[in-house]
Amino acid sequence: MTSILKVEGLHKIYQRKETWLDRVFRKNNPKLYAVNDVSLEVKEGETLGLVGESGCGKTTLCRTLMRLYEPTEGTISFLGHDITHESPGKLRHLYKDMQMVFQDPYSSLNPKMTVKEMLSEAIRFHGICTSEKETDEYIDYLLVKVGLLPSDANKYPKAFSGGQRQRIAIARAIAVKPKLLIADEPVSALDVSVQAQILNLLEDLQNELQLTMIFISHDLSVVKYISDRVAVMYLGRIVEIGRTEEVFEQPAHPYTQALLSAVPRIQPGTKQERTPLEGDPPNPFESKEGCHFYARCSQRMEKCRSATPDAYPLSATHQSRCHLAVE
Ligand code: SF4
Secondary structure, three states, X not given: OOEEEEEEEEEEEEEOOOOHHHHHOOOOOOEEEEEEEEEEEEEOOOEEEEEOOOOOOHHHHHHHHOOOOOOOEEEEEEOOEEOOOOXXXXXXXXXOOEEEEOOOOOOOOOOOOOHHHHHHHHHHHOOOOOOHHHHHHHHHHHXXXXXXXXXXXXXXXXXXXXXXXXXXXXXXXXXXXXXXXXXXXXXXXXXXXXXXXXXXXXXXXXXXXXXXXXXXXXXXXXHHHHOOEEEEEEOOEEEEEEEXXXXXXXXXXXXXXXXXXXXXXXXXXXXXXXXXXXXXXXOOXXXXXXXXXXXXXXXXXXXXXXXXXXXXXXXXXXXXXXHHHHO
């Protein structure tokens, strides 16, 4: 499969302003590593699930990939072009091939624009249709494709439910025929009954339009359902990545094991082993020496305190950032 997106050594670092407390305790350069040394590749036609607790850096990573945030270090290559430092003018054209669906369908749509105005804005900018008539017909087609009615085109967002608004956001994203769709928690703000409908819609569209997708979620069952491969994030780092069955059936990183053990399984007569997560995540502004999961890890060793684990290969498709992988 051809590579669509390749990321190497990506960092997004925020520098906190120094306070008098930092001066008193001689803490220099307080930095937040929101994205910390991320390298990954996304292949044409696949869905990569990105999973982790809130605040682990999933959204920052994807917004940096989209160049909505400026990367601090590393490179981003999209469709064979280095876009790490691409100018805003060129990026606007790039967005024809790379689209994003945001988490909150209530704030991602402009309340002052009708559905038709929102869709035709993108269609016109990227020259998808050549006439008014063609644009109208294309909008009707898109609305039906995402499960809405052509008559919905003249309505404003307030006329729709959360699930319908997310369908409009998806229609706007696919209107420009992107190659890569980044879906940032697209179902987490929706009722459980609507979540399955939107997941099925994304899956159908992916198959039909041959989309490549990065799907972000904190919900492991959702990621398992929709992804071909899964990347697990913790404190800005990808700590495990592999094919969905590898990560879910043979989780190698203690953090992945703890996350999976917290998902209830309905198997009458069997007792579920749990690997509790100890304590809270460490202060993200503190030193990045050693394994970031050290303080919460039930399998930690002395060397984990000071030696930062590399991404060790467990198979041709499976990697874990844990010293246990080479023990
Ligand atoms: Fe735990 Fe050590 Fe592995 Fe980190 S490197 S996850 S502390 S065993």
